Each structure stands twice: as structure tokens, then as C-alpha cells.
Amino acid sequence: MTKRRWLDVACVGALAALALMTWQIFDPSVWPVMVAMSLGQVLGTVSLAAFAYVVVVDFRGQLRAGRESFGKKHEGDSQSATDKPPIPPLTSGPQSGS
Amino acid sequence: MSVLASPLAVLELACAGLSAMILVGYLALHPPLVRATKLWLLLGLGVFPIGAAFAGNVQGFEATKKRSFCGSCHVMALHQRDSDDPTSGSLAARHARNAMFGDVNCYVCHADYGMFGTVVTKAGGMRHVWLYLTEYRNTSLAEAKKTIRLRAPEQMNGNCMECHSTLDTVWLRVPDHKAALDDVRVGRVSCASEGCHGFAHPFFRPPGESTSG
Numbered sequence: 001m002t003k004r005r006w007l008d009v010a011c012v013g014a015l016a017a018l019a020l021m022t023w024q025i026f027d028p029s030v031w032p033v034m035v036a037m038s039l040g041q042v043l044g045t046v047s048l049a050a051f052a053y054v055v056v057v058d059f060r061g062q063l064r065a066g067r068e069s070f071g072k073k074h075e076g077d078s079q080s081a082t083d084k085p086p087i088p089p090l091t092s093g094p095q096s097g098s
Numbered sequence: 099m100s101v102l103a104s105p106l107a108v109l110e111l112a113c114a115g116l117s118a119m120i121l122v123g124y125l126a127l128h129p130p131l132v133r134a135t136k137l138w139l140l141l142g143l144g145v146f147p148i149g150a151a152f153a154g155n156v157q158g159f160e161a162t163k164k165r166s167f168c169g170s171c172h173v174m175a176l177h178q179r180d181s182d183d184p185t186s187g188s189l190a191a192r193h194a195r196n197a198m199f200g201d202v203n204c205y206v207c208h209a210d211y212g213m214f215g216t217v218v219t220k221a222g223g224m225r226h227v228w229l230y231l232t233e234y235r236n237t238s239l240a241e242a243k244k245t246i247r248l249r250a251p252e253q254m255n256g257n258c259m260e261c262h263s264t265l266d267t268v269w270l271r272v273p274d275h276k277a278a279l280d281d282v283r284v285g286r287v288s289c290a291s292e293g294c295h296g297f298a299h300p301f302f303r304p305p306g307e308s309t310s311g
Contacts, residue, residue, distance in 0.1 A: 003131065007139070011121040014143050018114040021154040025107045028161035029170030034227060037158055044147045051143045055136060 003054045010050035017044035106160075110153040117146035162223065163205040165194065171226075173234050173242040177204070177299055189290055189298040207257055207298065243302055252285040259283070 001009075020040035024032040101107045120142030129135045161167050169178025180186050181194040181203055194203040210222065234242065248254065262269065264283060269275055274294070281287040290298045297303060 004128065007131075008125065010139075010143055011125050014147055015118060015121050018118055018147060018150060021150055022111065022114050024154060024158050024161070025101055025110055028158070028164065028167060030167065030227065030230075031170075033158045033161055033167070036154060040154075041151060044151055048143050048147070051139055054131075058131060058136075 003058060006050050006054045010047040010054070013043050013047035013050070017041075017047060104157065106153045106157040110150050110157060113146045113150035113153065117142050117150060120146070163202040163209075165201055165204050168204040171230050171234070173230070173237055173239065173246060176239060176243075176302060180299065180301055188300055189295055206261075207254075209257070246302075251288060255282060255285040255287075255289050258289050262289075 017040045020032075020043070021036045024036035026032075101111075120138055124135075124139060124142065165178055165181055168174050177190065180188055181191045183191060184195070186192075190203060190207065193207060194200050199206045234246070237245070264270075264275070264279070270279075275282070278287045282289065287294070289295055
């Protein structure tokens with residue numbers, strides 16, 4: 001599944017969870033309350049977990065992309081690209097503050 | 099609307115509404131997954147839903163104490179109707195009229211008190227929900243009258259004594275109270291029995307067993 005598809009699932013799941021949790025507010029009888037406190041919680045938690053998964057995958061993808069581009073730039077270097085993390089370029093703008 | 103009288107309900111609705119706006123916005127626009135998008139989604143999938151769940155759960159827990167909640171399983175309909183009736187003279191109904199706990203009268207008489215009172219009561223309540231699902235869902239009221247009984251009636255006096263301490267001098271002056279004091283305190287003689295204060299729910303007894311209350 002693509003990242004976007006995961007996020008779609010997470011959003012729809014969370015919307016469903018919110019609907020369940022809101023239903024019990026208007027109809028506080030046995031079914032709505034039981035469902036909100038069980039299925040609603042599970043759906044909401046799973047949606048958040050799916051989002052966290054996407055963020056982690058995305059972050060690792062960015063790291064890898066950074067490393068690869070670093071490795072390409074320094075093709076002939078004696079050190080391998082994985083030994084050192086990519087160094088951000090130093091900014092040469094005027095110093096602000098003291 | 100009465101819903102808006104409860105701050106927790108308002109908080110739940112606000113959190114759910116904000117979250118829904120963000121989520122629907124994301125689904126409609128599908129912005130690229132840059133940092134700002136992730137932050138919005140963190141609000142929409144994390145912060146606001148957790149707020150909604152928190153407020154909703156506390157609200158839901160409170161709701162489970164209400165008489166209307168107890169009465170929403172049909173086998174409890176007669177109990178609810180009796181307590182709702184302002185002319186009923188049953189012991190339960192007479193506990194349903196004050197502002198402090200009138201709307202949660204089933205709970206105050208039937209909860210397990212003590213340190214883990216609420217938790218134990220709710221865990222026990224899950225048993226009731228399970229029984230309702232498995233056994234009583236299609237039970238007629240006539241049948242329910244014959245089969246639904248307290249599991250530990252001897253513990254009921256303990257609940258009465260949470261409010262009626264049995265230490266008050268006026269209470270102790272009543273001859274029957276004085277005579278049965280020890281038996282009452284340990285639950286050998288039920289406060290809610292014939293000859294004493296009558297059954298709490300006299301209408302829920304098969305004919306031969308009923309009392310004037």
C-alpha cells in the first residue's frame with residue numbers, strides 16, 4: 001500500500017471512530033455507549049498507529065534519499081557514504097543576534 | 099439541547115468537529131506530505147481524537163450511572179418505569195426524587211462501594227451486558243420477573259448503610275431497628291424485606307411473592 005493510501009485509510013477510520021464516539025453523546029443508552037468505548041477506541045487507535053507508521057516510513061525514506069545523494073556527490077571519496085551522516089551546508093548569511 | 103448543558107459533551111463535540119474538519123480537508127485536497135501536512139494530521143488523527151475520546155469516555159461513564167441507561171435494556175424497563183413514576187410508593191422510586199442522586203438511583207443502591215467501587219461495578223456491569231446479549235435479549239418481561247434476581251442480596255444492606263449509617267440516634271430509637279441491629283448490620287435481615295421496608299421493586303415479583311412495599 002502506498003503512503004497516501006495508508007493515510008486515506010487512517011482518515012476514514014478516524015472519522016468513523018469519531019462518529020461512534022459522538023453518537024453516544026446524543027443517545028447514551030447501552031449500545032451506543034458500549035460501542036463507543038470499545039470499537040470507537042480501537043478504530044481511533046489503529047488510525048493513529050497507521051499515521052505514525054507513515055511518518056516513520058517517510059522519515060526513513062528521507063534519510064535514505066539524503067544518504068544516496070550524499071554518496072553520489074562524493075563518489076570518489078575515500079570514506080564510504082554510510083560512515084558519516086550528510087553534513088548540512090553551512091550558511092554564510094550575516095549573523096543575527098549577539 | 100440538553101446535551102450542551104454538559105461541558106464534557108461540548109468538549110467531545112468540539113474535538114470531534116475540529117478533527118473531522120482536518121480529516122475531510124485532507125481527504126478532499128490530498129496535499130503533499132510535507133511537514134505542515136504531517137502536523138495538521140497529527141492534530142486531526144492524534145490530538146483532537148484523543149481529546150474527544152477522553153471527554154467521551156468520561157461522559158459515557160457518567161451516562162452508565164443514569165437510570166435511563168439502566169432502563170435501555172428492555173428487561174429493566176419495568177424498574178425504570180416504576181422509578182420514573184412520581185406516584186409510585188416503592189422503595190426504589192422513593193429514592194428517585196431528590197436532586198442529588200435521583201437520576202442515578204439504580205446506581206447508588208446497586209453499586210459496589212469501597213475503594214475500587216466504580217471499577218468493580220463497571221466490571222460487574224460488563225457481566226450484565228454479556229448476560230443480556232447471550233440470555234436475556236429475547237426474554238419477555240414476564241419471564242424476566244421469574245428469573246432475574248440479585249446475585250448477593252445479603253450485601254444490599256451494606257449499600258443502604260452507605261447513606262443510612264445505622265448510627266443516628268433517631269434511627270436507633272425505632273424499636274425494630276434496635277431489636278435487629280446486629281442482624282441488619284451484617285445483612286442477615288434485609289432492610290428491603292417484607293415486614294421491614296418492603297421489597298425495593300415489589301412489582302417485579304411473581305404474584306405469590308409480592309408485598310405491599
